Amino acid sequence: MSKNYNDDYYQILGVEHTADLSTIEAQFQVLMKQLESEPNKNFGRIQKLKEAYLVLGDELNRCEYDFLLKNPPQKRADERVIPAKIKPSSSQHSTRQSMRRSNNTGVILTMIFITAFIVLARLSPTPDTRSHNDPITPAGVSQGSLNPVNLPPTGKIASFSNADSLAPLKISGAPGVNYYIKLVDNNTGQTMVTIFLRAGETVQTKIPLGTYKMRTAQGDTWYGKEAYFGPETQFTETTESIEFYRTDFQIMGQVITLQSRQDGNLHTEAIRSDEF
Structure with a gap:
Protein backbone atom coordinates (compact mmCIF):
# COMPACT_ATOMS: atom_id res chain seq x y z
CA MET A 1 0.00 0.00 0.00
CA ASP A 58 -9.85 -3.12 0.31
CA GLU A 59 -11.02 -3.40 3.94
CA LEU A 60 -7.62 -3.89 5.55
CA ASN A 61 -5.77 -1.39 3.36
CA ARG A 62 -8.44 1.18 4.06
CA CYS A 63 -8.22 0.66 7.82
CA GLU A 64 -4.46 1.09 7.76
CA TYR A 65 -4.82 4.21 5.62
CA ASP A 66 -7.40 5.70 8.00
CA PHE A 67 -4.96 5.11 10.85
CA LEU A 68 -2.15 6.87 8.96
CA LEU A 69 -4.43 9.86 8.32
CA LYS A 70 -5.19 10.17 12.03
CA ASN A 71 -1.64 9.37 13.15
CA PRO A 72 0.89 10.94 10.74
CA PRO A 73 4.58 10.05 11.23
CA GLN A 74 5.47 13.09 13.30
CA LYS A 75 2.85 12.08 15.89
CA ARG A 76 4.33 8.60 16.16
CA ALA A 77 8.02 9.57 16.34
CA ASP A 78 8.27 8.58 20.00
CA GLU A 79 7.59 4.91 19.30
CA ARG A 80 10.38 2.74 20.65
CA VAL A 81 10.62 -0.71 19.14
CA ILE A 82 12.03 -3.44 21.35
CA PRO A 83 14.09 -5.82 19.18
CA ALA A 84 12.51 -9.22 18.58
CA LYS A 85 13.87 -12.02 20.72
CA ILE A 86 16.89 -13.80 19.29
CA LYS A 87 17.71 -17.38 20.20
CA PRO A 88 20.41 -17.16 22.92
CA SER A 89 23.67 -19.06 22.89
CA SER A 90 23.91 -22.11 25.15
CA SER A 91 25.89 -20.13 27.74
CA GLN A 92 23.18 -17.48 27.93
CA HIS A 93 20.14 -19.75 27.72
CA SER A 94 19.72 -20.54 31.41
CA THR A 95 19.83 -16.90 32.51
CA ARG A 96 17.58 -15.61 29.73
CA GLN A 97 15.07 -18.44 30.13
CA SER A 98 14.36 -17.21 33.65
CA MET A 99 14.23 -13.57 32.61
CA ARG A 100 11.84 -13.99 29.72
CA ARG A 101 9.25 -15.83 31.80
CA SER A 102 8.67 -12.63 33.67
CA ASN A 103 8.86 -10.49 30.56
CA ASN A 104 5.44 -9.14 29.66
CA THR A 105 5.46 -8.58 25.94
CA GLY A 106 3.37 -5.75 24.52
CA VAL A 107 1.97 -6.20 21.06
CA ILE A 108 0.34 -3.63 18.86
CA LEU A 109 -3.39 -4.11 18.60
CA THR A 110 -5.37 -2.01 16.17
CA MET A 111 -9.15 -2.08 16.28
CA ILE A 112 -10.24 -1.96 12.68
CA PHE A 113 -13.46 -0.37 11.66
CA ILE A 114 -14.48 -0.31 8.05
CA THR A 115 -14.37 3.49 8.34
CA ALA A 116 -12.62 4.24 11.65
CA PHE A 117 -9.65 3.39 13.87
CA ILE A 118 -9.28 3.22 17.65
CA VAL A 119 -6.10 2.60 19.64
CA LEU A 120 -6.69 0.81 22.94
CA ALA A 121 -4.03 2.64 24.94
CA ARG A 122 -2.53 1.18 28.10
CA LEU A 123 -0.27 3.18 30.39
CA SER A 124 1.88 0.27 31.55
CA PRO A 125 2.28 -3.45 30.97
CA THR A 126 0.21 -5.86 33.02
CA PRO A 127 2.59 -7.66 35.39
CA ASP A 128 2.98 -11.41 35.11
CA THR A 129 1.92 -12.77 38.50
CA ARG A 130 2.79 -16.41 37.80
CA SER A 131 5.55 -18.13 39.73
CA HIS A 132 8.82 -18.18 37.83
CA ASN A 133 9.08 -21.88 38.71
CA ASP A 134 5.98 -22.80 36.74
CA PRO A 135 6.88 -24.89 33.71
CA ILE A 136 6.04 -23.12 30.47
CA THR A 137 7.56 -25.60 28.04
CA PRO A 138 5.92 -28.80 26.76
CA ALA A 139 5.94 -31.37 29.54
CA GLY A 140 8.36 -34.26 29.11
CA VAL A 141 9.96 -32.81 26.00
CA SER A 142 13.72 -33.01 25.61
CA GLN A 143 15.72 -31.84 22.64
CA GLY A 144 17.22 -35.27 22.01
CA SER A 145 13.83 -36.97 21.60
CA LEU A 146 12.60 -34.60 18.89
CA ASN A 147 12.84 -34.60 15.13
CA PRO A 148 12.35 -31.27 13.31
CA VAL A 149 9.64 -31.09 10.66
CA ASN A 150 9.02 -28.55 7.92
CA LEU A 151 7.44 -25.27 8.96
CA PRO A 152 3.77 -25.03 7.95
CA PRO A 153 3.02 -22.22 5.49
CA THR A 154 1.78 -18.93 6.88
CA GLY A 155 -2.02 -18.92 7.03
CA LYS A 156 -5.13 -20.11 8.81
CA ILE A 157 -4.85 -23.80 9.67
CA ALA A 158 -8.35 -24.57 10.88
CA SER A 159 -11.62 -23.06 12.09
CA PHE A 160 -13.65 -24.99 14.65
CA SER A 161 -16.80 -22.89 14.37
CA ASN A 162 -19.82 -23.43 12.17
CA ALA A 163 -20.33 -19.66 11.94
CA ASP A 164 -19.37 -17.74 8.81
CA SER A 165 -15.92 -16.13 8.80
CA LEU A 166 -16.82 -12.45 8.35
CA ALA A 167 -14.36 -10.37 10.38
CA PRO A 168 -11.00 -9.37 8.84
CA LEU A 169 -7.86 -10.25 10.78
CA LYS A 170 -4.30 -9.27 9.89
CA ILE A 171 -1.32 -10.44 11.96
CA SER A 172 2.29 -9.47 11.25
CA GLY A 173 5.12 -11.42 12.85
CA ALA A 174 8.50 -10.28 14.13
CA PRO A 175 11.62 -11.43 12.28
CA GLY A 176 13.39 -14.42 13.79
CA VAL A 177 10.33 -15.82 15.59
CA ASN A 178 7.75 -18.33 14.31
CA TYR A 179 4.28 -18.49 15.85
CA TYR A 180 1.59 -21.12 16.29
CA ILE A 181 -1.50 -19.09 17.20
CA LYS A 182 -4.79 -20.04 18.80
CA LEU A 183 -7.85 -17.83 19.10
CA VAL A 184 -9.89 -19.22 21.98
CA ASP A 185 -13.44 -18.36 23.00
CA ASN A 186 -13.27 -15.80 25.79
CA ASN A 187 -15.99 -17.54 27.82
CA THR A 188 -15.40 -21.25 27.25
CA GLY A 189 -11.68 -21.35 26.47
CA GLN A 190 -12.44 -23.56 23.46
CA THR A 191 -10.08 -23.20 20.52
CA MET A 192 -11.95 -21.61 17.62
CA VAL A 193 -9.23 -20.77 15.08
CA THR A 194 -5.61 -21.88 14.62
CA ILE A 195 -3.03 -19.99 12.55
CA PHE A 196 0.63 -20.49 11.73
CA LEU A 197 2.79 -17.43 11.15
CA ARG A 198 6.33 -17.71 9.85
CA ALA A 199 8.96 -15.25 11.05
CA GLY A 200 8.64 -11.82 9.47
CA GLU A 201 5.56 -12.72 7.44
CA THR A 202 1.97 -11.45 7.50
CA VAL A 203 -1.29 -13.37 7.43
CA GLN A 204 -4.59 -11.87 6.27
CA THR A 205 -7.70 -13.92 6.82
CA LYS A 206 -11.27 -13.74 8.10
CA ILE A 207 -12.63 -15.35 11.23
CA PRO A 208 -16.07 -15.77 12.85
CA LEU A 209 -17.46 -12.89 14.88
CA GLY A 210 -16.86 -13.27 18.60
CA THR A 211 -14.72 -12.35 21.60
CA TYR A 212 -11.40 -14.15 21.90
CA LYS A 213 -8.17 -14.47 23.82
CA MET A 214 -5.11 -15.01 21.66
CA ARG A 215 -2.57 -17.63 22.70
CA THR A 216 0.79 -18.05 20.99
CA ALA A 217 3.51 -20.68 21.00
CA GLN A 218 6.73 -19.07 19.82
CA GLY A 219 10.06 -20.45 18.78
CA ASP A 220 12.56 -21.28 16.08
CA THR A 221 12.58 -24.95 15.05
CA TRP A 222 9.19 -26.61 14.51
CA TYR A 223 8.61 -30.12 15.86
CA GLY A 224 4.89 -30.46 15.16
CA LYS A 225 1.65 -29.75 17.03
CA GLU A 226 2.53 -31.95 20.02
CA ALA A 227 5.96 -30.54 20.86
CA TYR A 228 5.62 -27.16 19.11
CA PHE A 229 9.09 -25.56 19.13
CA GLY A 230 10.60 -28.01 21.60
CA PRO A 231 11.79 -27.23 25.13
CA GLU A 232 12.47 -23.60 24.23
CA THR A 233 8.85 -22.92 23.25
CA GLN A 234 7.45 -19.79 24.86
CA PHE A 235 3.70 -19.76 25.51
CA THR A 236 1.74 -16.54 25.99
CA GLU A 237 -1.87 -15.37 26.29
CA THR A 238 -3.33 -11.90 25.89
CA THR A 239 -4.48 -10.34 29.15
CA GLU A 240 -7.30 -8.50 27.37
CA SER A 241 -9.98 -9.97 25.16
CA ILE A 242 -10.10 -9.21 21.43
CA GLU A 243 -13.50 -8.48 19.88
CA PHE A 244 -14.77 -9.08 16.36
CA TYR A 245 -18.34 -7.87 15.95
CA ARG A 246 -20.88 -6.25 13.64
CA THR A 247 -22.72 -2.95 13.96
CA ASP A 248 -25.56 -1.76 11.75
CA PHE A 249 -23.16 -0.74 8.98
CA GLN A 250 -19.74 -2.13 9.85
CA ILE A 251 -17.82 -5.28 10.71
CA MET A 252 -15.09 -4.73 13.26
CA GLY A 253 -11.79 -6.55 12.71
CA GLN A 254 -8.23 -6.40 14.02
CA VAL A 255 -4.71 -5.64 12.86
CA ILE A 256 -2.10 -7.11 15.23
CA THR A 257 1.66 -6.67 15.09
CA LEU A 258 3.54 -9.30 17.07
CA GLN A 259 6.55 -7.15 17.84
CA SER A 260 7.60 -6.12 21.33
CA ARG A 261 7.10 -2.43 22.03
CA GLN A 262 7.29 -0.50 25.26
CA ASP A 263 4.11 1.31 24.23
CA GLY A 264 2.25 -1.75 22.97
CA ASN A 265 -1.48 -1.54 23.64
CA LEU A 266 -2.27 -5.24 23.94
CA HIS A 267 -0.42 -7.12 26.65
CA THR A 268 0.44 -10.77 27.14
CA GLU A 269 1.57 -12.97 29.98
CA ALA A 270 3.47 -16.25 30.06
CA ILE A 271 1.40 -19.42 30.45
CA ARG A 272 2.26 -23.09 30.92
CA SER A 273 2.12 -25.59 28.10
CA ASP A 274 -0.89 -27.33 29.67
CA GLU A 275 -2.75 -24.00 29.59
CA PHE A 276 -2.08 -23.53 25.90
Whole structure:
Protein backbone atom coordinates (compact mmCIF):
# COMPACT_ATOMS: atom_id res chain seq x y z
CA MET A 1 0.00 0.00 0.00
CA SER A 2 1.33 3.46 -0.85
CA LYS A 3 2.09 5.57 2.20
CA ASN A 4 1.96 8.99 0.57
CA TYR A 5 0.55 11.09 3.38
CA ASN A 6 0.00 14.02 0.99
CA ASP A 7 -2.68 12.20 -0.99
CA ASP A 8 -6.29 12.31 0.18
CA TYR A 9 -7.72 9.21 -1.45
CA TYR A 10 -11.24 10.10 -0.34
CA GLN A 11 -10.97 13.44 -2.14
CA ILE A 12 -9.46 11.79 -5.23
CA LEU A 13 -12.43 9.41 -5.44
CA GLY A 14 -14.91 12.09 -4.41
CA VAL A 15 -16.46 10.06 -1.59
CA GLU A 16 -17.14 10.68 2.09
CA HIS A 17 -15.01 9.02 4.77
CA THR A 18 -18.12 7.06 5.80
CA ALA A 19 -18.78 5.68 2.31
CA ASP A 20 -19.27 1.91 2.12
CA LEU A 21 -17.33 -0.34 -0.24
CA SER A 22 -20.10 -0.56 -2.83
CA THR A 23 -20.30 3.24 -3.06
CA ILE A 24 -16.53 3.47 -3.46
CA GLU A 25 -16.52 0.86 -6.22
CA ALA A 26 -19.39 2.53 -8.08
CA GLN A 27 -17.72 5.94 -7.90
CA PHE A 28 -14.43 4.47 -9.12
CA GLN A 29 -16.12 2.95 -12.17
CA VAL A 30 -17.86 6.23 -13.02
CA LEU A 31 -14.65 8.27 -12.80
CA MET A 32 -12.62 5.71 -14.73
CA LYS A 33 -15.15 5.74 -17.55
CA GLN A 34 -14.92 9.52 -17.76
CA LEU A 35 -11.12 9.67 -17.71
CA GLU A 36 -10.49 6.78 -20.10
CA SER A 37 -12.11 8.72 -22.93
CA GLU A 38 -8.80 10.61 -23.14
CA PRO A 39 -6.24 8.22 -21.62
CA ASN A 40 -3.10 10.12 -22.64
CA LYS A 41 -4.33 13.44 -21.35
CA ASN A 42 -5.62 11.92 -18.10
CA PHE A 43 -2.82 9.42 -17.49
CA GLY A 44 -1.70 10.97 -14.19
CA ARG A 45 -5.24 11.26 -12.84
CA ILE A 46 -6.01 7.67 -13.86
CA GLN A 47 -2.96 6.42 -11.95
CA LYS A 48 -3.98 8.37 -8.84
CA LEU A 49 -7.52 7.09 -9.14
CA LYS A 50 -6.35 3.48 -9.37
CA GLU A 51 -4.05 4.00 -6.40
CA ALA A 52 -6.90 5.46 -4.34
CA TYR A 53 -9.20 2.57 -5.22
CA LEU A 54 -6.50 0.00 -4.42
CA VAL A 55 -6.43 1.39 -0.88
CA LEU A 56 -10.04 2.35 -0.18
CA GLY A 57 -11.52 -0.62 -2.04
CA ASP A 58 -9.85 -3.12 0.31
CA GLU A 59 -11.02 -3.40 3.94
CA LEU A 60 -7.62 -3.89 5.55
CA ASN A 61 -5.77 -1.39 3.36
CA ARG A 62 -8.44 1.18 4.06
CA CYS A 63 -8.22 0.66 7.82
CA GLU A 64 -4.46 1.09 7.76
CA TYR A 65 -4.82 4.21 5.62
CA ASP A 66 -7.40 5.70 8.00
CA PHE A 67 -4.96 5.11 10.85
CA LEU A 68 -2.15 6.87 8.96
CA LEU A 69 -4.43 9.86 8.32
CA LYS A 70 -5.19 10.17 12.03
CA ASN A 71 -1.64 9.37 13.15
CA PRO A 72 0.89 10.94 10.74
CA PRO A 73 4.58 10.05 11.23
CA GLN A 74 5.47 13.09 13.30
CA LYS A 75 2.85 12.08 15.89
CA ARG A 76 4.33 8.60 16.16
CA ALA A 77 8.02 9.57 16.34
CA ASP A 78 8.27 8.58 20.00
CA GLU A 79 7.59 4.91 19.30
CA ARG A 80 10.38 2.74 20.65
CA VAL A 81 10.62 -0.71 19.14
CA ILE A 82 12.03 -3.44 21.35
CA PRO A 83 14.09 -5.82 19.18
CA ALA A 84 12.51 -9.22 18.58
CA LYS A 85 13.87 -12.02 20.72
CA ILE A 86 16.89 -13.80 19.29
CA LYS A 87 17.71 -17.38 20.20
CA PRO A 88 20.41 -17.16 22.92
CA SER A 89 23.67 -19.06 22.89
CA SER A 90 23.91 -22.11 25.15
CA SER A 91 25.89 -20.13 27.74
CA GLN A 92 23.18 -17.48 27.93
CA HIS A 93 20.14 -19.75 27.72
CA SER A 94 19.72 -20.54 31.41
CA THR A 95 19.83 -16.90 32.51
CA ARG A 96 17.58 -15.61 29.73
CA GLN A 97 15.07 -18.44 30.13
CA SER A 98 14.36 -17.21 33.65
CA MET A 99 14.23 -13.57 32.61
CA ARG A 100 11.84 -13.99 29.72
CA ARG A 101 9.25 -15.83 31.80
CA SER A 102 8.67 -12.63 33.67
CA ASN A 103 8.86 -10.49 30.56
CA ASN A 104 5.44 -9.14 29.66
CA THR A 105 5.46 -8.58 25.94
CA GLY A 106 3.37 -5.75 24.52
CA VAL A 107 1.97 -6.20 21.06
CA ILE A 108 0.34 -3.63 18.86
CA LEU A 109 -3.39 -4.11 18.60
CA THR A 110 -5.37 -2.01 16.17
CA MET A 111 -9.15 -2.08 16.28
CA ILE A 112 -10.24 -1.96 12.68
CA PHE A 113 -13.46 -0.37 11.66
CA ILE A 114 -14.48 -0.31 8.05
CA THR A 115 -14.37 3.49 8.34
CA ALA A 116 -12.62 4.24 11.65
CA PHE A 117 -9.65 3.39 13.87
CA ILE A 118 -9.28 3.22 17.65
CA VAL A 119 -6.10 2.60 19.64
CA LEU A 120 -6.69 0.81 22.94
CA ALA A 121 -4.03 2.64 24.94
CA ARG A 122 -2.53 1.18 28.10
CA LEU A 123 -0.27 3.18 30.39
CA SER A 124 1.88 0.27 31.55
CA PRO A 125 2.28 -3.45 30.97
CA THR A 126 0.21 -5.86 33.02
CA PRO A 127 2.59 -7.66 35.39
CA ASP A 128 2.98 -11.41 35.11
CA THR A 129 1.92 -12.77 38.50
CA ARG A 130 2.79 -16.41 37.80
CA SER A 131 5.55 -18.13 39.73
CA HIS A 132 8.82 -18.18 37.83
CA ASN A 133 9.08 -21.88 38.71
CA ASP A 134 5.98 -22.80 36.74
CA PRO A 135 6.88 -24.89 33.71
CA ILE A 136 6.04 -23.12 30.47
CA THR A 137 7.56 -25.60 28.04
CA PRO A 138 5.92 -28.80 26.76
CA ALA A 139 5.94 -31.37 29.54
CA GLY A 140 8.36 -34.26 29.11
CA VAL A 141 9.96 -32.81 26.00
CA SER A 142 13.72 -33.01 25.61
CA GLN A 143 15.72 -31.84 22.64
CA GLY A 144 17.22 -35.27 22.01
CA SER A 145 13.83 -36.97 21.60
CA LEU A 146 12.60 -34.60 18.89
CA ASN A 147 12.84 -34.60 15.13
CA PRO A 148 12.35 -31.27 13.31
CA VAL A 149 9.64 -31.09 10.66
CA ASN A 150 9.02 -28.55 7.92
CA LEU A 151 7.44 -25.27 8.96
CA PRO A 152 3.77 -25.03 7.95
CA PRO A 153 3.02 -22.22 5.49
CA THR A 154 1.78 -18.93 6.88
CA GLY A 155 -2.02 -18.92 7.03
CA LYS A 156 -5.13 -20.11 8.81
CA ILE A 157 -4.85 -23.80 9.67
CA ALA A 158 -8.35 -24.57 10.88
CA SER A 159 -11.62 -23.06 12.09
CA PHE A 160 -13.65 -24.99 14.65
CA SER A 161 -16.80 -22.89 14.37
CA ASN A 162 -19.82 -23.43 12.17
CA ALA A 163 -20.33 -19.66 11.94
CA ASP A 164 -19.37 -17.74 8.81
CA SER A 165 -15.92 -16.13 8.80
CA LEU A 166 -16.82 -12.45 8.35
CA ALA A 167 -14.36 -10.37 10.38
CA PRO A 168 -11.00 -9.37 8.84
CA LEU A 169 -7.86 -10.25 10.78
CA LYS A 170 -4.30 -9.27 9.89
CA ILE A 171 -1.32 -10.44 11.96
CA SER A 172 2.29 -9.47 11.25
CA GLY A 173 5.12 -11.42 12.85
CA ALA A 174 8.50 -10.28 14.13
CA PRO A 175 11.62 -11.43 12.28
CA GLY A 176 13.39 -14.42 13.79
CA VAL A 177 10.33 -15.82 15.59
CA ASN A 178 7.75 -18.33 14.31
CA TYR A 179 4.28 -18.49 15.85
CA TYR A 180 1.59 -21.12 16.29
CA ILE A 181 -1.50 -19.09 17.20
CA LYS A 182 -4.79 -20.04 18.80
CA LEU A 183 -7.85 -17.83 19.10
CA VAL A 184 -9.89 -19.22 21.98
CA ASP A 185 -13.44 -18.36 23.00
CA ASN A 186 -13.27 -15.80 25.79
CA ASN A 187 -15.99 -17.54 27.82
CA THR A 188 -15.40 -21.25 27.25
CA GLY A 189 -11.68 -21.35 26.47
CA GLN A 190 -12.44 -23.56 23.46
CA THR A 191 -10.08 -23.20 20.52
CA MET A 192 -11.95 -21.61 17.62
CA VAL A 193 -9.23 -20.77 15.08
CA THR A 194 -5.61 -21.88 14.62
CA ILE A 195 -3.03 -19.99 12.55
CA PHE A 196 0.63 -20.49 11.73
CA LEU A 197 2.79 -17.43 11.15
CA ARG A 198 6.33 -17.71 9.85
CA ALA A 199 8.96 -15.25 11.05
CA GLY A 200 8.64 -11.82 9.47
CA GLU A 201 5.56 -12.72 7.44
CA THR A 202 1.97 -11.45 7.50
CA VAL A 203 -1.29 -13.37 7.43
CA GLN A 204 -4.59 -11.87 6.27
CA THR A 205 -7.70 -13.92 6.82
CA LYS A 206 -11.27 -13.74 8.10
CA ILE A 207 -12.63 -15.35 11.23
CA PRO A 208 -16.07 -15.77 12.85
CA LEU A 209 -17.46 -12.89 14.88
CA GLY A 210 -16.86 -13.27 18.60
CA THR A 211 -14.72 -12.35 21.60
CA TYR A 212 -11.40 -14.15 21.90
CA LYS A 213 -8.17 -14.47 23.82
CA MET A 214 -5.11 -15.01 21.66
CA ARG A 215 -2.57 -17.63 22.70
CA THR A 216 0.79 -18.05 20.99
CA ALA A 217 3.51 -20.68 21.00
CA GLN A 218 6.73 -19.07 19.82
CA GLY A 219 10.06 -20.45 18.78
CA ASP A 220 12.56 -21.28 16.08
CA THR A 221 12.58 -24.95 15.05
CA TRP A 222 9.19 -26.61 14.51
CA TYR A 223 8.61 -30.12 15.86
CA GLY A 224 4.89 -30.46 15.16
CA LYS A 225 1.65 -29.75 17.03
CA GLU A 226 2.53 -31.95 20.02
CA ALA A 227 5.96 -30.54 20.86
CA TYR A 228 5.62 -27.16 19.11
CA PHE A 229 9.09 -25.56 19.13
CA GLY A 230 10.60 -28.01 21.60
CA PRO A 231 11.79 -27.23 25.13
CA GLU A 232 12.47 -23.60 24.23
CA THR A 233 8.85 -22.92 23.25
CA GLN A 234 7.45 -19.79 24.86
CA PHE A 235 3.70 -19.76 25.51
CA THR A 236 1.74 -16.54 25.99
CA GLU A 237 -1.87 -15.37 26.29
CA THR A 238 -3.33 -11.90 25.89
CA THR A 239 -4.48 -10.34 29.15
CA GLU A 240 -7.30 -8.50 27.37
CA SER A 241 -9.98 -9.97 25.16
CA ILE A 242 -10.10 -9.21 21.43
CA GLU A 243 -13.50 -8.48 19.88
CA PHE A 244 -14.77 -9.08 16.36
CA TYR A 245 -18.34 -7.87 15.95
CA ARG A 246 -20.88 -6.25 13.64
CA THR A 247 -22.72 -2.95 13.96
CA ASP A 248 -25.56 -1.76 11.75
CA PHE A 249 -23.16 -0.74 8.98
CA GLN A 250 -19.74 -2.13 9.85
CA ILE A 251 -17.82 -5.28 10.71
CA MET A 252 -15.09 -4.73 13.26
CA GLY A 253 -11.79 -6.55 12.71
CA GLN A 254 -8.23 -6.40 14.02
CA VAL A 255 -4.71 -5.64 12.86
CA ILE A 256 -2.10 -7.11 15.23
CA THR A 257 1.66 -6.67 15.09
CA LEU A 258 3.54 -9.30 17.07
CA GLN A 259 6.55 -7.15 17.84
CA SER A 260 7.60 -6.12 21.33
CA ARG A 261 7.10 -2.43 22.03
CA GLN A 262 7.29 -0.50 25.26
CA ASP A 263 4.11 1.31 24.23
CA GLY A 264 2.25 -1.75 22.97
CA ASN A 265 -1.48 -1.54 23.64
CA LEU A 266 -2.27 -5.24 23.94
CA HIS A 267 -0.42 -7.12 26.65
CA THR A 268 0.44 -10.77 27.14
CA GLU A 269 1.57 -12.97 29.98
CA ALA A 270 3.47 -16.25 30.06
CA ILE A 271 1.40 -19.42 30.45
CA ARG A 272 2.26 -23.09 30.92
CA SER A 273 2.12 -25.59 28.10
CA ASP A 274 -0.89 -27.33 29.67
CA GLU A 275 -2.75 -24.00 29.59
CA PHE A 276 -2.08 -23.53 25.90
